[in-house]
Amino acid sequence: MTQQTTQIPVSSIILDEAIYPRKGIDHRRVAIFAENIRDGIAFDPIEVEPCPDKPGFYRLLDGAHRWSAYKSTGVEEVKVIIKDLDGNDPLLYAAEKAIGPKQLTEEEAKDTARRAYAGNTCLRSADIGKAIGRSRQAVDAYIADLRAVNQMGRDIKIFCMHRLGIPQDRIAKRLGLDQKTIHYHLGKMPILANSLNADLSRGFTVAQVAQKHGWPDPMVWSLALEGKTDHDRFKALGWGFCTWDKWEWNDCDNRFGDDWPGRIPAQMIAHILRYFSKPDDLILDPMAGGGVTSDACLAMGRRCWAFDMKDRPDTRPEIEPFTWDVSSAQSRLWPVSAKEKPDLILFDPPYFDKKAADYDKKSISGLSKKAYLDFLEAFFILLKQNVKKKTRLAFINADWRDFQNTPAIEEKHKGGILIDDYLDILKRTGWYHTHIIQAPLSSQRFSPVVVSAMQKKGILGVISRYVIVLDQNN
Ligand SMILES: C[S@@+](CC[C@H](N)C(=O)[O-])C[C@H]1O[C@@H](n2cnc3c(N)ncnc32)[C@H](O)[C@@H]1O
Incomplete structure (x- = not known):
């Protein structure tokens, strides 16, 4: 001092x-x-x-x-x-x-x-x-209730990260604890879960149990749906199951993921998981944003390693902080040195030029068109170098055309970034699509005034968004 x-x-x-x-x-x-x-x-x-x-x-x-x-x-x-x-x-x-x-x-x-x-x-x-x-004892008595709540918060964090398959050394590092403490807390998990399971079996809803015990909804869903098939999980969650390759939802399911710029519906993640992964598979979300993938993985019984440049240790400890930088060969780092490799990568990057102001300055959404495409190319190579031969990639992206300023008749070939541009890059980097699923954005986000102005000027809007699913077999 x-x-x-x-x-x-x-x-x-x-x-x-x-x-x-x-x-x-x-x-x-x-x-x-x-x-x-x-x-x-x-x-x-x-x-x-x-x-x-x-x-x-x-x-x-x-x-x-x-x-x-x-x-x-x-x-x-x-x-x-x-x-x-x-x-x-x-x-x-x-x-x-x-x-x-x-x-x-x-x-x-x-x-x-x-x-x-x-x-x-x-x-x-x-x-x-x-x-x-x-005395120390007097202070213990003064703060007993605060300490219990804090302990509970820590227990829930450890439980959540453990359930998502994050190894103990990474949980310890993330929470600033030693591995022995993590091990000790994990031993208490079954007892902790017992009282929630008891309330669930008494007929309380997931939302009621979550509120009573102060757990996040997705964690309670992961307990409530333990051992269930994907089909039964969908039913319990009230999600219809799309049989065809066009998936459309007007709203995000607010029980999963945070309010986040560019948030995608948990139902979309759940469909990708159900069609392209198995229970307990390891899912990687390299740009996890509001945490909808990890929440959906808890509900669907998958493990999930999630990363994002935005660090939110208190509310999203399961999203580990990491900024992907592929601008030079030296900085092509992989965030973890674990032996285990993901079975499925769920990649929902910021779409070109969209929401640039909402993300961090270093986000890829602020890049020029060429730099954005170059990033994707280098990133797909990096993914390939660090995953299994059998790992699949689900890449979510939207067509981008400068439609807000240009009537359709004046738009030029290669004036935007369309699905074929992504497919070219993916093929060049050794990723081959098995499915292209249309998952359009809701047109309801355009106000009637904007729609009327677009109609007057002959502007053709964009709501196309795709889930491109790829493997590595040519
Ligand atoms: C479209 S959002 C993901 C939204 C998420 N799927 C959801 O529904 O909540 C894209 C995320 O990529 C992150 N991001 C952008 N550039 C990044 C980079 N270079 N490294 C790590 N994260 C990055 C942003 O912080 C943002 O949270």
């Missing part, structure tokens, strides 16, 4: 309640200090740190009563120590300072302990206790 003593305006100091351990200021104490100031008695400098979200301001770490007294006596500048806490918890630091002159009340100690733990669940009871002037 470093510090620097200097003179700053009293008006640049604030009392931030988030890091203040007491219930309020003791006005009698302030009045005595004000009296002392008027009598010319000098105080120790108060301690502050720069405000994280208010440049030019400082928040109090120690000396709230002295600061209030300075304000009430009209002092304009005071001597302060500006602290750099080097990542130490400011609330606990402030508490440790506060208990010097006067212990915290029971209510203040409990509240401070809970706030500190909620802000950082890695804090140890003994360290919190030392700061607030209480």
Whole structure:
């Protein structure tokens, strides 16, 4: 921890309640200090740190009563120590300072302990206790319920990742735990699942059980449908099964996947899984976005390794962070060194030029047309080099034409990227299609005003989207 003593305006100091351990200021104490100031008695400098979200301001770490007294006596500048806490918890630091002159009340100690733990669940009871002037056991009692919820959250994460077939070393790395801890938690899983299974067998719905136990819906579905056939899973989930090669849905099933730019319906993933994979197969989703593939895999009893450049460790620990960069031979990295290879790759990249503003700057959606196609070519080669001979690829993409600006009669050959462009690249890189399934986007996303303008100008819109399924046999 470093510090620097200097003179700053009293008006640049604030009392931030988030890091203040007491219930309020003791006005009698302030009045005595004000009296002392008027009598010319000098105080120790108060301690502050720069405000994280208010440049030019400082928040109090120690000396709230002295600061209030300075304000009430009209002092304009005071001597302060500006602290750099080097990542130490400011609330606990402030508490440790506060208990010097006067212990915290029971209510203040409990509240401070809970706030500190909620802000950082890695804090140890003994360290919190030392700061607030209480024993480790007292802190354990203050935070017991918070710790139980956190433990449950961690258990669910471990259970989910394990169920998706993510190896223990990767679960440990992702959750910042050691492998022994993961192993210990996995041992508790059957007991954890028992109480949910009991509620399911009593006739509670999946949604009710999920809500009661605080589990995500897809995890409860994975328990509820254990041992069922794909056919029965579809029935239980209320998904009709498309017999022909045209799959159409107006809406995404909101029980699976997050609201995400370019989200695809879980029903589409489930159809791909049902037609082109077997129970317990390993599915790879290299650009997993809102997590619809991993959720659908839980419901369909498949394992899934998912990656995305967007890291969301709290809500989507099963999507491991990874940015595919195929711009040079050296950076053609594969995210994991596991021996096991996927049975099916489910690849739903950002479509060319679409939603570029919604994704990260490094996303491939912002590339030029040539760079986008070059990326796909290099990526398909990379996939081939890292999977089994028998691995299939399901590539989801849409036709792209500049239809918003151009009447159909003025459009030129090769003015866009159409399905044959993808098929050419795929063939060149050793992927041969066995099926082309039409899975059009809903035309309902166009407003009546836009449709009417398109009709007037002779513009032919695009809703074509395809699931191209490929293997590696020529
Ligand atoms: C169309 S979205 C996937 C949507 C997903 N199937 C769903 O329904 O939620 C494409 C994803 O690719 C990711 N992405 C784009 N470029 C990437 C790159 N170079 N490496 C890793 N992820 C990338 C984006 O962050 C985005 O989440």
